[in-house]
Amino acid sequence: MSGDADPAPRVDDGLTLEELDADGALLEAIDSVYGDSRADLLRKAAFGGAALLGVLARPPDATGAPKKDTAVLKFDLVFEYLQSSFYLGAVRVGTVQRMAPEKARWAHVLGAHELAHVAILRKVLGRDAVKKPFFNFRGVTESESAFTRTAVAMEDLTVAMLAGQAPKFENRALVSAVFSLLTTEARHAAWARRIAGFTPVANAFDEPKTLAEVDRVVRATRFIASRPRTRGRGKPRYSG
């Protein structure tokens, strides 16, 4: 939209898009879903925070990422897969195309952001990255009203999850990084709420949720049709 007067994102002082997306999967996903006309804009939308990505993707020190941090990041990654698949799914089935331009832009930007979060977390986790599960959104992505309302619930849940997890990271660089994701998800939630006609900010505090609480909610949706398989920590990536 022409109303967007934000300065161009700086990508020169952090990780570059190419470094982050070494296998090109992210670009491919953005291009295939959004087409060439939008891909450029959305790449910029997705990588405005490249300086931060540099901090995040710094190679782990000799001791490696603490085990507990890895476990939390894996959970976050599944959640980001869920969200990105959700928005992309709504694009694929044509729901987003039928929405008013302002609303469609919202869905496009959020999809691009969630894809970027997947790429960030995969990069941080490296060999520990879990594979993408299969999702079944059970028709929710096919109706505009169900899609936007579910997006609100999903974004609010992400905020609660990250607020709960942020203090738990052993690695201090991850605390800052997760705060950057937390505020982004909070923006998503507020934006989604305004799109859906709810008050963008319901409370003075965003109360945290534990991973067990979040997991219960996600299981209740039955959106995850198959759990991702976790690659063993010590195993070589390729045999032979």
Added chain:
Amino acid sequence: MTTRRRPTTIGQPAERLVSRRAFLARGARSASVVALGSGVAGALVASGASAPTPAGDVRILNYLLLLEYLQEALYAEAVAAGRLRGELRRYARIAGDHEQQHVRALRDILGSNARAKPQTRFGEAVRREGRFVAAALTLEETAAAAYIGQAANLTRERILAVARIVAVEARHAAWIRDYAGRTPAPSAADAAKSARQVERTLARTGFVGRR
């Protein structure tokens, strides 16, 4: 209105002097305020090298409290001035109520160490809608970036306390951006601001200081 400052050379950081004076607003205890700038910036530089301490928490939370005070005052004065209409008035009321609760939460943690409310001068920002939107946007974005910048310097217990606040600041920022026709979430990962950057932004607004 503050007078327009000319750009200064690196050797003469006029803005920093101005902001220092601004931070030394009446009511604030000057010793702790002076410690604010260098203390918080120092903690940032040392992040990773030295472990967070309760004393460090006090400095950082007082710095964040200043930002909460500013937001609370902006919304309270704007609502009292009675020039806001429709959704903007609703926004100012709701956000104002939240900021008041954030102030209370930080003051509760800080106890007798809590800094006093600064003097503020919002001028037209509480009387004209366009100026109000710009002021709210600046203060909300600055607060969110300031929290991100300090999170890793806090002890674990305090990280949780500020996590539930920063998410709300980001929601406010998104709301007022959307209202202003700007992308509510301009980046996939929000940037942090150092204490020094925040100080400079505040100095430019001219909101802190005697009326």
